[in-house]
Amino acid sequence: MKTWTRSFIGLGSNLNDPVQQIQRACEQLGKIPQCSRKKVSGFYISEPLRSSSAAAKPNQPNYINAVAEIHTQLNAERLLDELQQIEQQQGRTRSHKRWQSRTLDLDILLFGDQQILSERLQIPHPEMLNRNFVVIPLAELTNDLILPCGQSLRTALNKADFEPLKIVANFQDQIQPGTEHISTSNPQGRRGHPA
Ligand code: A4P
Ligand code: MG
Secondary structure (H helix, E strand, O other): OOOOEEEEEEEEEOOOOHHHHHHHHHHHHOOOOOEEEEEEOOEEEEOOOOOOOOOOOOOOOOEEEEEEEEEEOOOHHHHHHHHHHHHHHOOOOOOOOOOOOOOOEEEEEEEOOOOEEOOOOEEOOOOHHHOHHHHHHHHHHOOOOEOOOOOEHHHHHHHHOOOOOEEEEOOOOOOOOOOHHHHHOOHHHOOOOOO
């Protein structure tokens, strides 16, 4: 029997109604085969990151960021395939330009206690502890997380002295209590829209 791995996904959007983009993406996370969506943080508004070489604030809209906890039987590469499919469905385009505005970005922040460095993946996400829009929502979901490097998330949060962030919306779960098993065991319905 395949084992379940607890994974945390970082979500970000700053184009085409970001709150709705994050809402839809969280719905889709719950429809990935062999995955179960457990918790979703608040939706936080954050200013676009400045690259270290540019002093000025980038000329792009603010982001909405959130973190979701999922449990999955997929391996990390298969999970990345599924996440990239969701990004595509929500109109993500890519250019060679770094940190361009995007309808949806889905990053695997953590995958159990695995440390992965491959052509396609770096886990834990290398920048996660430097980003308030990752650490703050992650700490909202889990109080006692120990990172694969042995550091506790709580310590990382206390050390970082981040600017606080504001929650502007929350995930609206469409699934009624007691019916979750129906939609998650119906692979045909995974990309469908709620009736
Ligand atoms: N990849 C490697 N590791 C991972 C991982 N752990 N999770 C590879 C997901 N993907 C991973 O990603 C490029 C490649 O990274 C993928 O093909 C995958 O194989 P991408 O989504 O096409 O590109 P990207 O997201 O633009 O690249 P990058 O450099 O990872 O950007 P970041 O770090 O995601 O930052 N400001 C705010 N306030 N909020 C934001 O969310 N996001 C960014 C983008 C910049 N500024 C921001 C925010
Ligand atoms: Mg990305």
